[in-house]
Amino acid sequence: MHTAYISHPLCREHDAGPWHPEAPARLAAIEDHLIATGLDPLLRHYEAPQATREQLLRVHDAAYLDALDLRSPEHGVIHVDPDTAMNPLTLEAARHAAGAAVRAVDLVLAGEVQNAFCAVRPPGHHAERRRAMGFCFYNNVAVGAAHALASGQVQRVAIVDFDVHHGNGTEEIFHHSEQVLFCSSFQHPFYPYTDLNFRAPNVVHAPIPAGLGGEAFRVAVDEAWLPALARFAPQMLFISAGFDGHRDDEMSQLCLTEDDYAWATRVLHALAAEHADGRIVSVLEGGYDLPALARSVRAHLDVLLS
Numbered sequence: 377m378h379t380a381y382i383s384h385p386l387c388r389e390h391d392a393g394p395w396h397p398e399a400p401a402r403l404a405a406i407e408d409h410l411i412a413t414g415l416d417p418l419l420r421h422y423e424a425p426q427a428t429r430e431q432l433l434r435v436h437d438a439a440y441l442d443a444l445d446l447r448s449p450e451h452g453v454i455h456v457d458p459d460t461a462m463n464p465l466t467l468e469a470a471r472h473a474a475g476a477a478v479r480a481v482d483l484v485l486a487g488e489v490q491n492a493f494c495a496v497r498p499p500g501h502h503a504e505r506r507r508a509m510g511f512c513f514y515n516n517v518a519v520g521a522a523h524a525l526a527s528g529q530v531q532r533v534a535i536v537d538f539d540v541h542h543g544n545g546t547e548e549i550f551h552h553s554e555q556v557l558f559c560s561s562f563q564h565p566f567y568p569y570t571d572l573n574f575r576a577p578n579v580v581h582a583p584i585p586a587g588l589g590g591e592a593f594r595v596a597v598d599e600a601w602l603p604a605l606a607r608f609a610p611q612m613l614f615i616s617a618g619f620d621g622h623r624d625d626e627m628s629q630l631c632l633t634e635d636d637y638a639w640a641t642r643v644l645h646a647l648a649a650e651h652a653d654g655r656i657v658s659v660l661e662g663g664y665d666l667p668a669l670a671r672s673v674r675a676h677l678d679v680l681l682s
């Protein structure tokens with residue numbers, strides 16, 4: 377079986393300015409490394425379509441989509457919050473990013489590929505139903521999960537998020553959904569400073585203190601995520617794949633390595649094989665140290681290809 381690699385050239389045209397860590401060079405670094413290490417020809421490449429308004433409306437409010445469209449600049453860059461900025465091509469790129477997750481779901485549900493990785497930006501997991509934040513506009517992984525459920529082919533999906541930041545947007549969109557289990561590991565306390573006292577029955581938090589590394593991460597996954605995932609028995613598994621907890625990444629103070637990301641992917645791969653016919657859709661979130669990001673994505677894809 378095959379692994380899809382889904383992206384779009386416009387995902388490199390969203391640019392929040394030369395100082396911004398969420399930069400077009402991230403995708404170039406990943407693709408250069410996959411070519412240099414010989415992995416690229418093993419992947420099936422697909423171009424991401426734009427998500428339709430109907431697909432976005434499954435997880436975002438119409439008024440929010442309209443407000444973003446109205447704010448999209450004709451020239452230059454405008455800020456929607458101190459960290460999150462749009463250039464004239466941002467929303468088009470964001471529609472391709474969300475559309476990648478939709479395409480991934482369709483390919484996996486059709487059995488054309490076993491699993492899929494969406495190499496896209498802008499990222500998505502901080503975007504709430506009616507708020508852009510944390511570099512995110514449309515919640516790509518949520519659009520994908522909602523598309524899978526709307527297909528009628530699956531009734532239960534899990535989203536696991538190992539980005540170093542809590543996936544507040546995904547949690548806000550799906551909290552209290554009986555069809556979605558959301559498991560997130562993250563440095564805590566840290567942006568976006570989610571109140572962990574707020575709990576929904578379908579949400580599993582695995583907070584990790586600054587300064588810790590792979591051992592703490594693996595314990596969190598083993599003890600917090602895996603029992604909940606086994607009980608829920610998802611029919612499809614989504615991964616918010618952020619690699620900004622890498623020890624080389626200056627965005628955070630966790631000390632993960634590509635071996636930890638490979639380990640997590642192996643655990644999730646086995647879980648998907650047991651419960652979900654191996655169906656995995658992984659969507660890029662953060663990861664800002666370019667060499668560490670490229671090596672980590674490669675380690676993640678090595679397992680998805682296995």
Ligand SMILES: [Zn+2]
Nearest residue numbers: 539541620662
């Ligand atoms: Zn992040």
